[in-house]
Every structure is written in structure tokens, then in C-alpha cells.
Amino acid sequence: MTARLKPSDLLSIGEIARRTGLSVSAIRFYEDKRLIEPVRSGGNQRRFLRSDIRRLSFILIAQRLGLSLTEIEAELAKLPQGRTPTASDWEAISAAIRARLDVRIAELTRTRDRLDGCIGCGCLSLTHCAIWNPEDRLGAEGPGARKLLD
Amino acid sequence: MTARLKPSDLLSIGEIARRTGLSVSAIRFYEDKRLIEPVRSGGNQRRFLRSDIRRLSFILIAQRLGLSLTEIEAELAKLPQGRTPTASDWEAISAAIRARLDVRIAELTRTRDRLDGCIGCGCLSLTHCAIWNPEDRLGAEGPGARKLLD
DNA sequence: CTGCAATCTCAACCTAACTTGAGGTCAAGC
DNA sequence: GCTTGACCTCAAGTTAGGTTGAGATTGCAG
Secondary structure: OOOOOOHHHOEOHHHHHHHHOOOHHHHHHHHHOOOOOOEEOOOOOEEEOOHHHHHHHHHHHHHHOOOOHHHHHHHHOOOOOOOOOOHHHHHHHHHHHHHHHHHHHHHHHHHHHHHHHHHHHOHHHOOOOOOOOOOOOOOOOOOOOHHHHO | OOOOOOHHHOEOHHHHHHHHOOOHHHHHHHHHOOOOOOEEOOOOOEEEOOHHHHHHHHHHHHHHOOOOHHHHHHHHOOOOOOOOOOHHHHHHHHHHHHHHHHHHHHHHHHHHHHHHHHHHHOHHHOOOOOOOOOOOOOOOOOOOOHHHHO
């Protein structure tokens, strides 16, 4: 049952692009950024493991959740070097992402509720609305948009 | 009760920057992008209305919600030309923003739930997980990450 | 062996959203 | 009336995340 590495287990960049939906140039770009490290063929062409598809998919998802490539790299760095990531490797990362997601959702929900409150109170026409009149966001002279923006 | 425009009702760019927390250069940049249109003093210096503070605050909030400056410009274009925006002017815009917010929250919540399901099912180690193995995101050969990414 | 599509590298370009710098002007206090 | 800080314009630089193009190889099919 030893996993032998047949040539057919390695994928070309075009194949990887097709399967992930990424462009070939984006994949090369990610390699530059060290998000992925394919091996090379005799003729210097990139060869990817099947597990790299998951890695790239993770990048797509994480980006969608608002992480920068730098942050994504930090997450991916948690994956084992040398061996194909296991379920629990990915689980740990998923949990980290989930936490971020929770924070982001809470933040947006809070903002929405404040926006609702603001619309409801009709204070938009006045000069003291905490949301719309943040004259001192950086100052210390009273309430400001910090309420909404922080 | 006619609102007279005393010189003291106009603010310099430095003052506006201080009150909004924006940098002077960012404010000038927004003028370039036609997000705001200050008048000029005799000596060609920018002079802002007090209502411009709200306008700039709106930009900050909308950006925070993920709108691009171009999209923000489109929203601001709904405000009246020539007169200071009223409460209901701002309300209409708030409602539009709120709708976007709802969509975004729903999207993130959906993603989170799928992520949860995926962690729970333990399928990460397998080759058929709809979330983690989107081999055909752009293809038409079956379920893929579309479930998560769309 | 030949042809041609897929790859390769490297440099340049792109959009968004600003910042920085150079060189010059304005205005308020002493 | 002079100094100093706030302003002005315009050009160029910056970071993120890629794309595009040129010119040279590679690798599979016939």
C-alpha cells in the first residue's frame, strides 16, 4: 500500500489551472509569493501534486473571506512540510478561518444594526448623530463615528 | 431664518482632515475622483461646507462595507446638487447600503455554515468533498466549489 | 523527425487607493 | 514686512494582486 509516485500523479500547470479555475499566470504568481511550491520536470516545467488543488482552492476561499495573500501564506505555513496534509491539518486551518469569519459577520451585523437605528431615529438631519457626524473620530472630545467605525 | 454663509461656515482642508480623520492628501484625492467638490477661496485654497464632513464620513463607512470609490461615487451622485442634503436624502442612500450589507452578511453566513458542515463531516481527507475539492469549478461535470464560492 | 500547443522566464503594464516630494503661494502673528 | 505653517499643483512612487507580451523551450501526436 505504499503510495508510489507515478508520473501520472503529477499535474501540469495547465491541468491545475483547469481544475481550480485559476489562471496559469495567477498560479505562477502564487508560486512567486511562496503560497505553493511545485516540483519541476526534467524540462523545467512545473509539476503539481493532487493535494495542491486543495491548497489552491483554500487560497480562493480565504481570499473570498477577505484574507490577503500574506495572511493566507501564514495559514498555509501551518501545514506540514514534506507530506500531504491530512484531514486534521486542514481542520485546524478551517477553524482559524471560521473564527475570522465569525468576527467579520459580527462586525457587519453590528454596523447594520447601527445603520438601522440611525435611519429609524431620523437624526440624520441633526448635527449630533453619532454615526453620521463623526467630527472627532480621532479627537477625544466626545462620541463620534468610532461607535460605528471601530 | 435664512442660512447666511459666513466665512466661518467654510472649513479649510486641514480642518476637514482633522474632523474626519482623513489625511489631507486623501481628501484632495477624493476631489480628483469627484467624490467631493469644495469651493475655492480667493487665494485658491479649498473651502468645505460643514455638510462635506458627513459626505466624507459616508465615504469612510461605505468603504468599510466594501464599496469601491467608484461605487461610492454612484451613491453620492444621488444626493442633490446645489443644496445641503436632507435627512431623507441620506436615508435613501443608507437603505441602499443596508441592502448590500444584508447580502454580504448572508453570503458570509452561508460560507461559514458550509465550512462547519465540512469540518463536521470529516470529508477533508477524501477526494469528493464539494467544498475542498472543486476540481471542476469552471467545468460542468458535477458539483464543485461553486457550492461555496458562488 | 516534425509540428505545434503548452511551458518557461522576465520585464512591463494595469487598477485601486493613496502617499511622497519638489517647488511655489497664502495668510496670520509678531 | 517678515517669517512660518498651512496650502497649492503636478509628477512619481507604493502595495496588492494579477495580466500581458516577447522570445526561447518542451513534450506529445502523427
